[in-house]
Amino acid sequence: MLMGQNQCRGQPSLDEKATLRTLNAFAVDLISIRSAEDLFWHIAREVVGRLNFVDCVVYRLDEARGELVQAAALGDKNPHDRTIINPLRIQIGHGITGRCAQAGQPVIVDDLIADQDYILDTAPARSEISVPILSDGRVVGVLDSEHPEPYAFGVAELEILTTVAAMTGAKLELLREAEVSAERYRALVRSHSQLADETERRRKLEAELFEARRLEAIGRLTGGFAHAFNNTLTAVGGHLELAEAEGLSENAAEAVAQARAATQAGAQLIRDMLAFSRRSALSPQTLDITQLIEGARNAMSDGDRFEAEIATGVWPVRADRAAAEVALVNVLMNAVQATKAARSAAPVRIEAIPIFVPVGGVVAPTELLPGRYVRIDVIDTGNGIADELLDRVFDPFFTTKSVAENSGLGLSMVKGFMRQSGGDVAVRTNEAGGATVSLWFPAVTADPGG
Numbered sequence: 001m002l003m004g005q006n007q008c009r010g011q012p013s014l015d016e017k018a019t020l021r022t023l024n025a026f027a028v029d030l031i032s033i034r035s036a037e038d039l040f041w042h043i044a045r046e047v048v049g050r051l052n053f054v055d056c057v058v059y060r061l062d063e064a065r066g067e068l069v070q071a072a073a074l075g076d077k078n079p080h081d082r083t084i085i086n087p088l089r090i091q092i093g094h095g096i097t098g099r100c101a102q103a104g105q106p107v108i109v110d111d112l113i114a115d116q117d118y119i120l121d122t123a124p125a126r127s128e129i130s131v132p133i134l135s136d137g138r139v140v141g142v143l144d145s146e147h148p149e150p151y152a153f154g155v156a157e158l159e160i161l162t163t164v165a166a167m168t169g170a171k172l173e174l175l176r177e178a179e180v181s182a183e184r185y186r187a188l189v190r191s192h193s194q195l196a197d198e199t200e201r202r203r204k205l206e207a208e209l210f211e212a213r214r215l216e217a218i219g220r221l222t223g224g225f226a227h228a229f230n231n232t233l234t235a236v237g238g239h240l241e242l243a244e245a246e247g248l249s250e251n252a253a254e255a256v257a258q259a260r261a262a263t264q265a266g267a268q269l270i271r272d273m274l275a276f277s278r279r280s281a282l283s284p285q286t287l288d289i290t291q292l293i294e295g296a297r298n299a300m301s302d303g304d305r306f307e308a309e310i311a312t313g314v315w316p317v318r319a320d321r322a323a324a325e326v327a328l329v330n331v332l333m334n335a336v337q338a339t340k341a342a343r344s345a346a347p348v349r350i351e352a353i354p355i356f357v358p359v360g361g362v363v364a365p366t367e368l369l370p371g372r373y374v375r376i377d378v379i380d381t382g383n384g385i386a387d388e389l390l391d392r393v394f395d396p397f398f399t400t401k402s403v404a405e406n407s408g409l410g411l412s413m414v415k416g417f418m419r420q421s422g423g424d425v426a427v428r429t430n431e432a433g434g435a436t437v438s439l440w441f442p443a444v445t446a447d448p449g450g
Helices: 016-029 036-050 095-103 155-194 199-245 250-277 289-298 321-341 411-420
Strands: 056-062 067-074 089-091 107-109 127-135 138-147 284-287 306-310 317-320 348-357 371-379 424-429 435-442
Touching: 016 036, 016 155, 016 199, 016 250, 036 056, 036 067, 036 138, 036 155, 056 095, 067 095, 067 138, 089 095, 095 107, 095 127, 095 138, 127 155, 138 155, 155 199, 199 250, 284 289, 284 321, 289 306, 289 321, 289 348, 289 371, 317 321, 317 435, 321 348, 321 371, 321 411, 321 435, 411 424, 411 435
Parallel strands: 306 348
Antiparallel strands: 056 067, 056 138, 067 089, 107 127, 127 138, 284 317, 348 371, 371 435, 424 435
């Protein structure tokens, strides 16, 4: 790494509290960013762009061509919103950015006039910093920033960009694992449709489907997330504690408290996901439907409105109590959000009815084995679900929510649990508006073998 006697003459001084707030917001947003393209543009505009850097280019590595390709930019190098007309391409080992990618180490040049590797740009700069983006130990891209004044970058800027690059690399690895998981899941679903008429082979496929989703979508996601992202949250939280220890004004203390709350919320989400993924086996037991619904309702916010109707003579069901309640709470939360988004004042309705599925399953919109079930319907008065999206709502990582609202795997985890429990879940749009999510729980019969 090339380092000079940096005096930061051209770079504005960094506000430590503002920097921590920006990095903390980035850490929280990372949870819901769903593509590499969105990630690169978010870095350029919402992270580096808010940290007093006048210029930023995010490069991704094209391994086949052995070159860095501009993926996003801030400043004069991005004059057409998110459309890059002629993306910059730099061969590995060429120029300062290419040298950074080749060595896998940050490079700071205090004065570009004296550097023979500098590749002249449309707007000549005087100082430059390049930081590699590493994922799984390999260089996958570079964060680069230039400045029109010499000695613009120092230790503070290096620490910031190194932190951003580390968080970016961890997220890219998770996105790759998510795509592998989603493709594997789609392949299993295609196979499942071909084997639907053969009960034994279908059961085997359902076990493979659950195992693939649990290991790929939950295990790798949460495990990798815990290692890469929790370290970042710990660092941000530590800096916030240091800031509090220095003594803050009332306004500054409130801002730091909000930042710490956001950090703790992100950490809690990680813990919740890890707790679910570590359940190597469910513990089915006989459950009373009324108690199951009441437990899920108690877990919701006091301001949420529900209306429950349980049919007379409804059978008890067999499922893991904690997992069943988590699944039902997940569905209730989606219903509440959909109702609020449509500005509806109607309560979310919960219905429980006994159902007998005959041979052929004509009563059920899902592929259930013949037998007795209890169906819990969660009915909202939201905007409903478009027909073209109904087949995708259970895909891992699929969501119609914004980055800020999305909370992770959602209905994908619900479907995995219901199928492992011998039931299923289905979604339909109501004719009068809104949507209904139906959870099919296997009922406990008088004959233990029935």
